[in-house]
Amino acid sequence: MSDTQNSRRNFLALSAAAPAALTLSGAASAQTSKAGEGTLPGTGRAAIVTGSSRGIGAATAKRLAKDGFAVTINYLTSADLAAQVVRDIVAAGGRAIAHQADVADPAAVKALFDANDKAFGGVDVVISNAGIMNVAPFAQMTDEAFHRMMLTNMRGSFNVLREAARRTRDGGRIITLSSTSVRARRATHGAYAASKAAQEAYAGCLAKELAGRRISVNAVAPGPTNTRLLDVPAPLRAQAAQMTPYGRIGEPEDVANAIAALCLSDGEWINGQLVFANGGFF
Numbered sequence: 715m716s717d718t719q720n721s722r723r724n725f726l727a728l729s730a731a732a733p734a735a736l737t738l739s740g741a742a743s744a745q746t747s748k749a750g751e752g753t754l755p756g757t758g759r760a761a762i763v764t765g766s767s768r769g770i771g772a773a774t775a776k777r778l779a780k781d782g783f784a785v786t787i788n789y790l791t792s793a794d795l796a797a798q799v800v801r802d803i804v805a806a807g808g809r810a811i812a813h814q815a816d817v818a819d820p821a822a823v824k825a826l827f828d829a830n831d832k833a834f835g836g837v838d839v840v841i842s843n844a845g846i847m848n849v850a851p852f853a854q855m856t857d858e859a860f861h862r863m864m865l866t867n868m869r870g871s872f873n874v875l876r877e878a879a880r881r882t883r884d885g886g887r888i889i890t891l892s893s894t895s896v897r898a899r900r901a902t903h904g905a906y907a908a909s910k911a912a913q914e915a916y917a918g919c920l921a922k923e924l925a926g927r928r929i930s931v932n933a934v935a936p937g938p939t940n941t942r943l944l945d946v947p948a949p950l951r952a953q954a955a956q957m958t959p960y961g962r963i964g965e966p967e968d969v970a971n972a973i974a975a976l977c978l979s980d981g982e983w984i985n986g987q988l989v990f991a992n993g994g995f996f
């Protein structure tokens with residue numbers, strides 16, 4: 715038998731075996747959904763948003779809290795900002811806690827989920843949002859900048875998604891943040907775009923692994939968004955605005971609204987996808 719025939723036979727055998735294996739390692743019994751049944755009301759549910767002391771994460775945490783979710787805010791160093799996000803949510807009638815954890819550390823990620831479970835009894839929505847952007851031409855990128863970015867974006871998000879795969883309750887949602895940079899292929903963005911391309915692979919594969927549990931997993935790719943991460947001079951921001959049909963770059967709330975749309979009732983059928991939330995940026 716040729717190599718090609720062999721790999722095709724192996725692939726078919728794996729595909730046939732996968733659903734049973736996945737059901738055994740996942741929920742006790744597989745759940746199917748009927749059309750129009752995909753409701754995930756926020757009330758009584760909990761969400762973990764990594765990197766939610768500021769920027770897109772903070773806006774997402776506030777939006778999910780408004781939709782009724784109890785929210786665990788995560789940060790690396792900005793304890794004051796995270797505490798302010800908690801205060802804002804509580805002042806608006808929501809429930810939130812803040813928990814410091816470096817997503818690059820698997821034990822810290824586990825402790826983050828433990829803190830959420832202790833406060834809210836379990837998790838229904840996980841947003842793997844924490845990320846950093848170090849950009850430089852290949853010739854000038856330092857080992858340290860490359861390593862830290864991969865630790866945070868690639869390994870860190872893996873740590874979060876692995877814990878989410880183990881602990882998200884059936885019927886939940888898992889979202890990881892990619893970037894329009896993956897498609898834009900900008901000079902200086904090679905390593906950053908690679909770390910974000912990983913999110914697209916993670917989402918597509920994890921969506922299949924969670925078969926039978928009614929958990930949708932997607933990657934959301936913002937375009938240029940007005941946060942501290944977008945550390946570029948005003949002329950470049952203006953240029954980016956011109957590349958968007960709305961004539962402006964995104965605000966964190968624009969992306970948060972798109973994420974919330976996937977999390978709430980009608981989002982269930984969007985699964986294993988890459989969703990661009992970039993206002994049409996090209």
Ligand SMILES: NC(=O)c1ccc[n+]([C@@H]2O[C@H](COP(=O)([O-])OP(=O)(O)OC[C@H]3O[C@@H](n4cnc5c(N)ncnc54)[C@H](OP(=O)(O)O)[C@@H]3O)[C@@H](O)[C@H]2O)c1
Nearest residue numbers: 765767769770790791792816817844845893938939941943
């Ligand atoms: N802004 C954009 O134009 C844009 C475009 C495409 C994609 N994205 C993606 O969207 C996500 C959010 O970006 P943003 O613009 O909102 O960034 P941001 O304003 O810089 O906020 C980053 C957040 O991540 C947290 N964080 C960083 N490293 C962490 C770590 N190791 N462990 C835990 N938390 C960590 C930060 O916490 P501290 O405050 O404690 O440092 C902060 O809360 C990122 O994944 C980014 O790649 C952004």
